Structures are given as C-alpha cells and as structure tokens.
Amino acid sequence: MSHHVSPPIYELGPEFYDEVQAAPFPDAKLRYRNQDAARTIGLDQLSESEWKSYFADFKAMPGNLLTCLALRYHGHQFRSYNPQLGDGRGFLYAQFQVKEKLYDLGTKGSGRTPYSRSGDGRLTLKGAFREILATELLEALGVNTSKTFSVFETGESLERHDEPSPTRAGVLVRLNHSHIRFGTFQRLAFLKEADNIVKLLDYSVRHYYPELSVYEGDEKAAAFLQAVCRNVARTTAQWMMAGFVHGVLNTDNMNITGESFDYGPYRFMPKYDPAFTAAYFDQSGLYAYGRQPTSVLWNLHQLGFALKFAYPNLPYEELLEEFADNFNFESRRLFMHRLNIQNPLQDERASLEMDQEMMMNFFNFLAEAQPLFEQTFFDLHSGVNEERLARSPQSQVYSHPSFTELKKNLDYYEILDSKKAEHPYFKNSKCCSLIIDELESIWAPIADQDDWALFDKKLQEIRAIKGLY
Template identity: 65%
Template sequence: MSTQAFPAIYELGPDFYNEVEPASFPKAILRYRNQDAATQLDLQDLSEEAWKKHFWGFESLPQNIKKPLALRYHGHQFQVYNPDLGDGRGFLFAQFLRDGKLLDLGTKGSGQTPYSRRGDGRLTLKGAFREILATEMLESLGVNTSKTFSVFETGESLVRHDEPSPTRAGVLVRLSHSHIRFGTFQRFAFLGEAENVKKLVQYCIRHFYPELASYSEDEQIFLFLQKVSERTADTAAGWMTAGFVHGVLNTDNMNITGESFDYGPYRFLPHYDPHFTAAYFDQTGLYAYGRQPSSVLWNLFQLGTALKLASPQLDVEAALADFGDAFNFATQTRFLKRLNLRNPLLDEAGSQQLTHQLIMHLFQFLDKSKALFEQTLFDLHSGVAPDRLTRSPQADLYKIPEFKALENTLDSFEVLDEHVMRHPYFTNTRPCALLIDELESIWAPIAEKDDWTMFEQKLAHIRSFRGVY
C-alpha cells in the first residue's frame, strides 16, 4: 500500500477533480444506515447527530477529504462517446485505509456540480430505495458490489419524467473500493494527456494492484488491463448467475476494481430470457441479460484504447484475450457455488466438461420450461431433493422431459457444504427474489402513507441468507 499522504486522492491533483459545495437540504430524515459497513470503517459508534452532520450536511470527517470532490471523466453511453460527463450529482466525500485496502465514500443526489448538465443534482427517494435493495440483494447473492452506506430523505420535491411527480428526494452515500472509472482514463486520452493517463495507472497500481509495482511501465499497463479484465469478467459472471440485468453498462459505469455499482433501471430476471432488458430506453437491447458479457468486453476494449496513449505498443487484444476463459471459469465456479455442488472429477478436462454440461442442461430446462429463474436455483440447491421439488410452487415443471437430462447431470455432483445445505433459508418453499412487481408493491405504502414496514421486512429477508452464496 502507498506510503503517500492521505487521503490518497490528493496524489492525483486537481486535473482529476473539482472541489464542490454540497447542497443544503431542508430536512434530514434518516431512512437507512448500514451499520455493518459503518463497522468496516470504524464509524459504528457515530451518534445520530454526527451521522446527520457527515452524511446529510457533508461536514468533512476528521483527517479526511477537506472539501467534496466531483471526479472528472468521459465515457461511452450506449457505445456513443460523450465528453460532457463527470460527477453531475455526486462527489467523493471520504477515503479510508482498512486492512490494507483503500475504500471510498461517494454520494448520489448531493447537489449540482460543474458536470450537472442542466440537471438539479438530486436523486429521487425511490431511486435511493431501489439502490439500497439492489446492493443488499447482490451482496447476499455473492456479487462484487458497492454497498449503500446511508440514505436521508431531504424534504424536497422533484419532477421526473419516469416517476409520478412531484416525487420525494433523497441523498445517498455509497461505499466502494474505487470510483475510478473506465471513463476516467478515456477523458485524458480524449484530451491527449498521456502523462495523466500514466499518473492514473500508477495511482491504481499503488492502491489496487500493488503486485504490479515491480514491473516496467509498459508491462504494468499491459498487466493492469489484464487484471481489470479478470475482475470485470468475474463481476459479469456474478450478474449472470444472479439473474441480474444492470441496464446501463456504459464505460462511465464500469470501475477498475470490477465492482458493480450505480444502480438505475436494473431488473432481476423473472424467467430466463437472453433478450430481457432493464431500461425502457434500451430500444435495441444493447444491454440485455444475454449481451452483458460482450458489452463488458467492448467496454474493456475502450479502456485499452485509452491506455494506448500512455503505452503505444500496448497489445489490447492480447491483454484481453483471456476474458472469455476467465468469464466462463467464473460462471462455472459461481453456478456450482449457487447450487452448493462440487464436481467430483479429478481430471481437469473431464471436470470442465461435466460442469459445462450441467450449466447447458440448466439453461435448456429454464428456456423450455419458462420456470422462474431464482425459484429453480433455490429448488435445486445441493442437488435434486425430491421432497423440495414436490413442495415447490413449480413442482409440475420438474416432471417435463427436459428436466430429466438436468436431473441426471445433477446426480453426478456431490454436495459442496453440508452445513450450508442445512441452512434454515432452504426450509422455505419460495426463495427471496426482487422482481419489479415486488419492488413496486414495497414502494407503494412508502409513497402513499410513509409506511416502511414492507421495506424493513424485505431487508431482513435478504439478509437472512447472507453467506449462503
């Protein structure tokens, strides 16, 4: 880890950010406090008043970032380059070193910045509500995700074309390992600032990939791109095994630590459908469920193109050549984890073939039967248990011919963890899911009568199986 002055972001200098003023909000109604994440930052003992002071009023934390920083970046949005980007309704608020890792607190809905593009810099409370549930659910499903740290309702009314308006406003704080985006590199490449690209690479290596420190500069850039590719491949595999559709996989929504973050129009799959999209404005299905891995790879190529300014001989294709293998390996590993199964074959080729066969038969069954995605993975956890299949809400689907091939393949595997198999979560007949209809039903009593009961119950349900996956 770097021995540079802390906070680390100051190593980069003002070419990388703008100091900004947070908005002043009329009210502070705490709606969500992530005590587990606060404990990770040694902030668990903050009083209610101190929490409000820092995460609503955005008074600087001791020995931390003195004034909020709106980070500068560009990006491809739906694969069209946009140089008119940057933190438009958020900023980097604080950084921490914990267990040798750098952690960021960033905001969403905290006011206007030089990059607001005629926007009001605000976030709807419903948007914050959706992000809380997305991050909580993905964490429980084992996906590498940012964490929602805090949400205050602010007492403001907003007008939005995609929500019944006026609608309530909120301000959100997010915990992440990094807010350095692919688009951060793209901005300096667009401006032709090779030295700043190099400076950013060195910052990333110091704080996120220190194992690359001993290599030459050109080797570092090649290996850095490779490492980012590996982590991003694993995140994409996490989305696929969770049945998650991010919805807006632009290069400014991809970061160099591979964490999934910035949840807008996301959806979870009801049924397997490779063409299922999350965003109503994704008319061509560019970011559909089945196209997420290829979209991520396309974004990695844009990162590689930006890095070539600092290392003209960089072979981007070679650096990204293993993305497909990394994604496939992560997908197989994650599906086995989700099903709590172990491949018993010692022969590597035979083992890979058997796991590939399992996933192929699983998706063939899901496609033919139109079974519920999450329900099916829940029912088949730890292999075929006739009693669980019999009491499943979709028991009849396990009688169709296409299930037999999947059942036979499942029988070739062993249970990975007997303790996990006996987890109380699997005594239920239905899994915890987060489909759009349920999101709307949980939001309705909040919007109509400020009743957060269903929301709190959903959080408890989501957290009840944390650690299983």
C-alpha cells in the same frame, strides 16, 4: 474512526477533480444506515447527530477531504462517446485506508456540480430505495458490489418524467472500493494527456493493485489491464448467475476494481430470457441480460484503447482475449457454488466436459420450461430432492421433459458444503428474490402512507441469506 494523513486522491492533483459543495437540504430524515458497512471503515460508533452532520450536511470529516470533490471523466453511453460527463449529482466525500484496502465514500443526489448539465443534481427517494435493495441483495448473492451506506430523505420534491411527480427526494452515500472509472482514463486519452494517464495508472496500481508495483512501463500497463479484465469478468459472471441486469453498462459506470455500482434502471430477471432488458430507453436491447458479457468486453476494449495513448506498444486486443476464458471459468465455478454441488471426477478434462453438459442442460431447462430463475437455483440447491421439488411453488415445471436430462446430470454430483445444505433458508418453499412487481409493492406503502414495514421485512429476509453464496 480510521484516519490517515492525507487522502490519496490528492496525489492525483486538481486536474482530476473539481472542489464542490453539497446542496443545503430543507430536511434530513434518516431512512437507512448500514452498520455493517460503517464497521468496515470504523464509523459504526457515530452518534445520530454526527451521522447527520456527515451524511446529510456533508461537513468535512476530521483528517479527511477538506472539501467534496466532483471527479472528472468521460465515457461511452450506449456506445456513443460523451465528453460532457463527470460527477453530475454526486462527489467523492471521504477516503479510508483500512489495513491494505482503500475505500471511498461517494454520494448520489447531493446537488449540482460543474457536470450537472441540465440536471438538478438530485436523487428521488424511490431511486435511493431501489439502490438499497439492489446492493443488499447482490451482496447476499455474492456479487462484488458497492454498499449503500446511508440514505436521508431531504424534504424536497422533484419533477421526473419517468415516475409520478412531484416525487420525494433523498441523498445517498455509497461505500466503494474505487471511483476510478474506465471513463477516467478515456477522458485523459481524449485530451491527449499521456503524462496524466501514466500518473493515473501509477495511482491505480499503488492503491488497488499493489502486487503489480514490481512492473514498470508497458509491462505495468499490460499487467494492470489483465488484472482489471479478470476482476470485471468475475463480476460479470456474478451478475449472470444472479439473473441480474445492470441496465446501463456505459464505460463511466464501470470501475477499475470490477465492482458493480450505480444502480439506475436495474432488474432481476424473472425467467431466463437472454433478450430481457432493464431500461425502458434501451430500445435496441444493447444491454440485455444475454449481451452483458459482450458489452463489458467492449468497454474493456475502450479502456485498453485509452491506455494505448500513453503506452503505444500495449497489445490490448491480444490481452483482452483472456476475457472469454476468465468469464467461462468464473461462470462455471459460481454455477457450482450457487447450487452447492461439486463434481466427483478426478480427471480435469472429464470433469470440465461433465460440467459443461450439465450447465447446458440446466439453461436448456430454463429456456424450455420457463421456470422462475431464482426459484430454480433455490429448488435445486444441493442437488435434486424430490420432497423439496414437491413443495416448491413451481413444482409442476419439474415434470417438463427437459428436466429429465438435467436430473440425470445432477444425480452424479456431490454436495459441496453440507452445512449450507442444512441451512434453515432451504427449508422454506420460496426463495428470496426481488423482481420488479415485488419492488413496486414494497414501495407503494412508502409512497402512500410513509409505511416502511414491508421494506424493513424485506431487508431482514435478504440479510438472513448473507454468507450463503
């Protein structure tokens, strides 16, 4: 097990969190244990009873946090500022320093805290099941995401207005690089605590951006905002290339390392549609697929605005003009990576123009012919192969006129990684995806007969493609 003298969160002091206790649960049935994630922080050797005592009973780990901590933050929810937030059904449970990297174990559904408001502090088992599959597939698709670490079913039944009730409950533990949110800084600006903003910035640089420690004062704040902007732009590009819609891009759901986390009403988009939304309550389409980059940039502006309270000379609006270039660069890079192709041109400008034309034709084909999003990336992996297109379940779309232009473009490109091109996954005719109908069909036997066979099969299918993207 990986220990350290004192968990870094204590450096911030009690103004940043509240000590809380986990709810006692009537039962603890292990439903998911992520051995890969456990290996990352040296916990893969835990016995079944140790795993339960830590991740269902939340007994303090030796040499770690003495009590669980509900972190304090505010945030914009659908662009309305809410000072009533904070960890309402989760808390920080433990921290691990592995080599140069700090990891947090946080919970979801572990009981009420001072920030629960009218909620019961619980999580539905279905919510936990959805988060497991989201994080597994996003990780397999190369998205910088939190990892679902553990899920226990707790033996409680919950009333929920958005799914058939009473419904089963679960408690989830997630492994994150950071739980410091944009809203953590916003809270301090709202409370006019400039000294604590400086304290939080220093903490964030020390543990998440140590390379920026050479800077002082305003320069440090500027370098920090730029680094967060780069990481967040990359993650946003990853979502877009995975056809993923987060659903609730509030400022309290974005953290300073740019990691994607907190999966409520997410969706993987079946067919390309910029107006596709994930949350039934997002009536205006604020967080629709095509509006994610704009929403993320708006959130970065709120972070910049909060930092400016302690660093009045911070030209945050100017600094955030880099977001578009960062996002476009990452989107192009990831697009090529997903298709496993590379541009043969040596001239940078000519190469960029050719890439832009090809991407434009690709998305034009998606918009006009309406093929399945993930299946199209799968079918065109490593370029156009007539035999593969012929055995695709959507082979008919490739006779659409808009494909002619795209094919012409694609034929100019070379294969990026011949080993990946030969991977057995691409010998299948169907891709591994997770659109809502499949999610529901995997859940149905769990809900009806407690039969997890389809879930286990899906996990194996997802894990077989890890490392391809």
